[in-house]
Amino acid sequence: MLLGEGDCGVPEIGQAAGWEVGGGQARHSDSVVSGCATADDSLDLCPRIRDKRFMNAFDAIVVGLAVAALISIVVTSLRVGISPMPSSRKAQKAIISAIPPNTHGPIFDLGSGWGNVIFSLARSFPLATIRGVELSPVPWAVSRIGASLFGYSNLDIQRGNFQDISLDDAEVVVCYLFPDGMTSLKTKFEEELKPNTLIVSNTFRLAGWEPEEVITLNDVHQTPIYRYRVPAK
Numbered sequence: 277m278l279l280g281e282g283d284c285g286v287p288e289i290g291q292a293a294g295w296e297v298g299g300g301q302a303r304h305s306d307s308v309v310s311g312c313a314t315a316d317d318s319l320d321l322c323p324r325i326r327d328k329r330f331m332n333a334f335d336a337i338v339v340g341l342a343v344a345a346l347i348s349i350v351v352t353s354l355r356v357g358i359s360p361m362p363s364s365r366k367a368q369k370a371i372i373s374a375i376p377p378n379t380h381g382p383i384f385d386l387g388s389g390w391g392n393v394i395f396s397l398a399r400s401f402p403l404a405t406i407r408g409v410e411l412s413p414v415p416w417a418v419s420r421i422g423a424s425l426f427g428y429s430n431l432d433i434q435r436g437n438f439q440d441i442s443l444d445d446a447e448v449v450v451c452y453l454f455p456d457g458m459t460s461l462k463t464k465f466e467e468e469l470k471p472n473t474l475i476v477s478n479t480f481r482l483a484g485w486e487p488e489e490v491i492t493l494n495d496v497h498q499t500p501i502y503r504y505r506v507p508a509k
């Protein structure tokens with residue numbers, strides 16, 4: 277058998293003519309030309325086999341990490357009651373238009389997901405501090421990497437439960453949650469937010485509160501964006 281430069285002679289052990297496989301070793305009647313010496317040596321030395329083994333190990337690590345990330349996202353979504361589905365571009369634009377341009381104080385995104393909304397906020401309100409809070413580890417990590425890559429200096433992303441953080445200094449609170457999530461936040465808003473603080477909620481209303489404005493998106497769901505003001509105490 278003639279082998280080209282760089283070939284190892286054992287492209288598929290047991291398939292190539294002249295190879296015998298047995299006892300965990302492959303043998304060939306001819307000595308191999310360049311690249312690999314004998315088949316005994318080639319199992320350890322052949323660059324092609326080594327590369328293939330490396331690629332198999334690399335593929336296994338990538339697939340393992342992807343599966344672990346997926347499991348983490350699913351488990352956390354079941355735990356908190358919502359997936360990290362990002363706000364649409366139209367919703368992001370509407371959220372930004374609902375916030376006064378001269379906002380200086382902290383803007384919170386409660387459940388900041390992959391970071392789509394906080395990145396838009398960081399660009400649109402360079403004088404304000406944008407605070408994202410996200411419980412799910414994978415979206416949180418991705419948003420941290422994105423924030424570093426984009427180099428936002430006015431963005432702070434915490435991993436944790438937004439129920440455990442103080443909203444005392446918030447000037448604006450943004451959220452895109454689900455009905456029970458909004459109910460659980462209502463008490464926190466009433467206890468912690470200063471009067472006149474702005475709340476902008478994508479899709480879900482705050483039961484019992486009267487919005488000062490509802491923006492209806494021109495999308496298939498006619499998605500509402502609710503704008504509330506914390507009433508005087």
Ligand SMILES: C[S@@+](CC[C@H](N)C(=O)[O-])C[C@H]1O[C@@H](n2cnc3c(N)ncnc32)[C@H](O)[C@@H]1O
Pocket residue numbers: 352353356357358359360361362363385386387388389390391392393409410411412415436437438439451452453457478
């Ligand atoms: C629908 S996503 C919205 C993401 C982002 N705010 C946006 O609009 O693109 C809701 C996010 O809230 C997060 N979340 C839900 N409950 C949470 C909690 N108690 N603390 C922190 N994050 C929470 C979920 O993990 C999910 O990533």
